[in-house]
Amino acid sequence: MLKSVTIFTTNTCAYCRMVKKYLSIKGVLYDEVNLDENPHRRSEAQQLSGALTVPITVVTKIDDTKEVIVGYNLARLAPAIA
Amino acid sequence: MIDKTKQIIVYGADWCPDCHRSRGLLTDLNISFVYIDIDKNQAAKKKMLDLTGGRNVIPTIILPDGKILQEPSNQELEAALGVNLKQTAQDKEYIYDVIMIGGGPASLTAAIYTTRERIETLILEKGVVGGMAALTDVIDNYPGFEEGVTGLDLADHLQKQAERFGSKIDYNEVTSITIEAGNIKRLKTTNGDLLAKAVLIATGSDYKKVNIPGESEYFARGVHYCATCDGAFYRDKKIAVIGGGNSAVQEALFLTRFASHIDLLVRSSIKASDVLQEKIDELVSEGKITVHLQTKTLAIEGENNEVKRVLIEDGSSNKSKLEVDGVFVFVGLEPNSKFLVDSIIELDDIGFVKTNDNLETAMSGVFAAGDIRSGATMQIASAIGEGATAALKIRHYLEG
Numbered sequence: 001m002l003k004s005v006t007i008f009t010t011n012t013c014a015y016c017r018m019v020k021k022y023l024s025i026k027g028v029l030y031d032e033v034n035l036d037e038n039p040h041r042r043s044e045a046q047q048l049s050g051a052l053t054v055p056i057t058v059v060t061k062i063d064d065t066k067e068v069i070v071g072y073n074l075a076r077l078a079p080a081i082a
Numbered sequence: 083m084i085d086k087t088k089q090i091i092v093y094g095a096d097w098c099p100d101c102h103r104s105r106g107l108l109t110d111l112n113i114s115f116v117y118i119d120i121d122k123n124q125a126a127k128k129k130m131l132d133l134t135g136g137r138n139v140i141p142t143i144i145l146p147d148g149k150i151l152q153e154p155s156n157q158e159l160e161a162a163l164g165v166n167l168k169q170t171a172q173d174k175e176y177i178y179d180v181i182m183i184g185g186g187p188a189s190l191t192a193a194i195y196t197t198r199e200r201i202e203t204l205i206l207e208k209g210v211v212g213g214m215a216a217l218t219d220v221i222d223n224y225p226g227f228e229e230g231v232t233g234l235d236l237a238d239h240l241q242k243q244a245e246r247f248g249s250k251i252d253y254n255e256v257t258s259i260t261i262e263a264g265n266i267k268r269l270k271t272t273n274g275d276l277l278a279k280a281v282l283i284a285t286g287s288d289y290k291k292v293n294i295p296g297e298s299e300y301f302a303r304g305v306h307y308c309a310t311c312d313g314a315f316y317r318d319k320k321i322a323v324i325g326g327g328n329s330a331v332q333e334a335l336f337l338t339r340f341a342s343h344i345d346l347l348v349r350s351s352i353k354a355s356d357v358l359q360e361k362i363d364e365l366v367s368e369g370k371i372t373v374h375l376q377t378k379t380l381a382i383e384g385e386n387n388e389v390k391r392v393l394i395e396d397g398s399s400n401k402s403k404l405e406v407d408g409v410f411v412f413v414g415l416e417p418n419s420k421f422l423v424d425s426i427i428e429l430d431d432i433g434f435v436k437t438n439d440n441l442e443t444a445m446s447g448v449f450a451a452g453d454i455r456s457g458a459t460m461q462i463a464s465a466i467g468e469g470a471t472a473a474l475k476i477r478h479y480l481e482g
């Protein structure tokens with residue numbers, strides 16, 4: 001069971017759009033943190049993923065375990081939200 | 083197996099749900115039968131009662147060998163017939179009119195044309211719908227947009243237009259194409275096999291790696307291939323851009339909106355259009371970009387998981403280091419054709435797909451369009467033009 005899903009994005013990132021589309025198709029609600037509009041949260045994104053890239057999707061399960069998925073990676077995203 | 087030359091007789095009535103179920107199963111199995119409504123045919127009802135020893139139960143099904151089934155479940159009927167609907171469905175895999183591999187401008191355009199002609203079309207995309215175009219910031223030379231159009235917007239419009247006419251898009255990677263009896267093409271994908279009468283290969287190309295120490299170690303942690311994706315992490319930071327072609331220059335220009343300074347590392351000389359060259363010259367005079375010509379990048383170095391500098395060598399073999407926070411690599415593109423190397427589809431020396439004047443490859447009914455085609459001009463307008471041409475050639479092929 002999912003507790004929450006957060007995606008870190010930027011305005012120009014096409015892969016971010018794909019992740020958002022995928023979650024919408026699957027009926028998963030998510031919070032979006034746009035790093036162009038919230039530059040102060042860049043380091044948070046970097047700390048979560050260890051990477052300087054977007055999209056970063058953070059899936060929090062009902063037991064508060066977190067899965068962090070870097071990039072548009074359906075092989076990891078699909079099971080994470082299942 | 084049943085003897086299909088002899089008839090199966092189904093006695094039933096229109097009000098009887100189990101009769102509908104049994105008739106539906108026989109139809110799905112493609113097995114012919116004679117249906118007799120006992121309410122409408124008293125003589126037939128009498129015959130049925132004779133055969134069943136007076137048991138007035140429907141459906142009563144008489145098999146060609148004389149065996150009688152009364153109110154059988156689907157499993158009992160299948161077992162008596164020696165067939166299995168699930169197996170039959172697998173034997174009869176669905177065949178699309180056309181499957182398009184890749185969801186870039188070439189395929190999306192081709193799909194607009196084919197679906198308007200009522201040709202059933204499935205697009206398979208492993209990454210971003212809109213392809214390379216969706217990853218490009220602003221496209222200035224696509225006709226019809228006098229102020230330019232962002233890649234994301236153009237991709238969005240193309241997708242909506244293709245979907246409006248009924249194109250289906252699946253998120254899936256194709257791993258091989260083979261041809262089977264009846265000229266049917268079998269595509270192996272990461273999600274199972276798919277069949278089509280015709281195929282369009284429009285897989286474009288991907289960024290090449292420069293293959294130097296540090297490149298894979300710092301991938302996505304300081305080494306990047308997509309400016310529109312990762313540029314935002316370099317606000318007020320120093321970046322090196324490796325490459326000197328149109329895309330490297332375009333990406334360097336885009337990155338100036340974030341970076342405090344860019345070192346453009348060019349192996350020989352800049353090979354970009356005059357418009358781009360002028361823009362670069364302007365930024366050089368403003369001190370925002372420094373161009374290093376005849377410069378090899380030897381290594382990317384860092385500490386604590388962060389990129390700190392690049393090691394370069396100039397035309398006189400002098401080595402030096404440049405302090406940077408990140409490196410963006412744009413040293414050209416390689417065709418997305420690895421999944422074709424074992425097929426009969428011919429590739430050129432670099433790996434682009436060879437076609438004839440009809441955009442058809444060496445495999446009958448398999449066409450190619452856009453950046454993946456040998457001889458393509460690597461422009462969105464051309465990819466869109468080729469997509470339209472390919473669609474018309476596919477229609478002609480399907481009409482046989």
Ligand SMILES: Cc1cc2nc3c(=O)[nH]c(=O)nc-3n(C[C@H](O)[C@H](O)[C@H](O)COP(=O)(O)OP(=O)(O)OC[C@H]3O[C@@H](n4cnc5c(N)ncnc54)[C@H](O)[C@@H]3O)c2cc1C
Binds near residue numbers: 185213221287460
């Ligand atoms: C940085 C940059 C800037 C550019 N700027 C311009 C510009 O200003 N103007 C212009 O006209 N052109 C520009 N181009 C070129 C333009 O992007 C391409 O010519 C155009 O996108 C080609 O379209 P296409 O449909 O042939 O292929 P692509 O757009 O490359 O699309 C191919 C798609 O196929 C998918 N794919 C690949 N293999 C498989 C597989 N096995 N299974 C499923 N899917 C697969 C890929 O993920 C991709 O989405 C630029 C290119 C780059 C790199």
